[in-house]
Amino acid sequence: MEVDFLLVGQGLAGTVLSHRLLALGQKVMVIDLPGGNQSSRIAAGLYNPITGKKMVKSWNADLLFPEIEPLYTELEELLGTTFLYKKNIYRPFLNIEEQNEWMGKTGDPGFEPYFEKIFSKELYSEVTNPFGGILLKNSGYVDINTLLTVYSGYLTKKNALLEATFEEESLEIGKSGVSYKGISAKGIVYCNGLGAMKSRFFSNLPFAPVKGEILDIIQRFYPGEIINRGVFRITLPNGNQRVGSTYTWHDMDQGSTENAKNELLEKLEKLVPEEVSAIQSHRFGIRPATKDRKPFLGEHPDFPGVYIFNGFGAKGVSLIPYYSNTMVEMLLNGHQPEKEVNIARIKKHNSNF
Template sequence: MEVDFLLIGQGLAGTALSHRILESGQRVMVFDLPEANKSSRVAAGLYNPVTGKKMVRTWLADQLFPEIEPFYSALEQLLDKTFLMKRPIYRPFLTVEEQNEWMGHSGDPFIQPFFEKIYTQPLFEEVQNPFGGILLKNSGYLDINTLLDAYAAYLLEKDCLRQEHLKEDELRFEKEGVFYQDIKAEAIIYCNGLGALESNFFKELPFAPVKGEILDLDQDFHPDAIINRGVFRISLPNGLKRVGSTYSWHDLDTGPTERAKKEILEKLDKLVNVSVPKVIAHKFGIRPATKDRKPFLGKHPAKERVYIFNGFGAKGVSLVPYFSKVMLELLIQGKEPQKEVNIMRCM
């Protein structure tokens, strides 16, 4: 079998890039073990243009956010599934000074595309928002599990997916291409999250794994908007609430922790004043974050035909639609990604 690209990993990054490759008319074969996609499968899938304690525009918002909803909407049409949940995000103000600061921003064209309305009075009686808050737009969340499962079925139908481990020591690099078992490819791309650290090509990369934990809760108050300050609180279609997330660089191998559950519930209690929640599920994943919090894109500096598309961390839903286009331009046109995401900054 001859293909243009061998691609390792069908998490969110591998799904997005393989779709771009196929859409461009190129051929791809994806190798993936579904149980290895834990960081994608337990992620809440939030995309949010204003983030952090200081409520600042997310990095590269002007480039990233015009791509997000069109990209996932097109995948919904292709797969005949619904997984893009467009939702406003309500972020309460913590002080009257913060309220005044945002009122001053209200006419700023740098900010205007990303907010619907600024409230100076409480919007929800169930939320701790005495100073009001800001209602963001161009936001929501992605049902990543539905996307990954539907896209895997699509790839299997096209004979573009093998649900097995690719054994790197069986790869052969020759003048004509990359050979693996019965497949010949022009190049191989590592989209397998922290699995790239097990590769001889990328084991020295400065990944900085981050553990995240989330809870699914049974609790009153089911707003359409996502409530987000300290923790996010998403109303799921099944009536449950998804709340999180924690960030830990330490207990990466200990599974779900009581410490994280307590942290989430305490922050939730400060955010909403409704019934005590019942914990239905407690999940965790290890995010393939990087030390500088920028993804890894590019061609291996010393090994021909070897590429990486990886390191998207907690903001993968926002990042991969745009950067999969950037990566495709490298693969097809040889156009190098910008320096701040280019793998050459690390190797």
């Protein structure tokens, strides 16, 4: 079989990149083990333009956010299913100084695309918000698990999915492309998250995995908005609430932990002090983050045709729509990604790569 590109991994990165390539008439084969993609499948899928304790605009927001909803809407139409939930995010102010600071930003054109409304008084009696808060737009979440499952079926119908463990020792690199178990291609793209850390090509890249845990709970309070300060709280279509997420760089063990559950419940109580009547599920994933918190895009310096599209960490839903276009431009037209995300930046600091 001949294809244009082999893609390793059908997590969110592999899903979106393969869609971009197929839409441009390219032939792809995605290699993916059923039941994998744990990081993508447990992710809450939040896209949020104002982040962090200091409530700053997300990195590259003005480039990233115009691409998010059009891409996922396009995939919804292609697949005939719903997984994009456009929702405002309500972020309570911590003090009067923060309220005043954001009142002053209402006339700033740089923030206008992300402001819906500012409240100077309590919006919800169920939320700890005595100083009011900011209501953000161009935000929401993606049900990544549904997207990956339905898209897997789509690839299968197109004979573009090889359901198997990728065995790198069977990959052959030639002058005009690559071959893998009888499949030849112009190139291969590693979209397989932490799996790339075990690759002989990319094991020296400075990944910095981050473990995250989330809860699905039952709590009486059903706002239309996502409530986000310290933790996020999303009302799901079934009426349950999703709460997350923890971030740890130290505990990389497989499995959810009591410490993370308690941390989430304590932060939730501070934000929404309503009784939690049940915990429906407690899940974990290990995100393929990087040391500089920027993704990895590019071609291996010593092996032409071997590429990586990876390292999106906790913000894959926001980053992948824009950077998948960047990756396509590299694969099809040879355009180099910008320095901030290009793996060429690593060579300056890592002589082994």
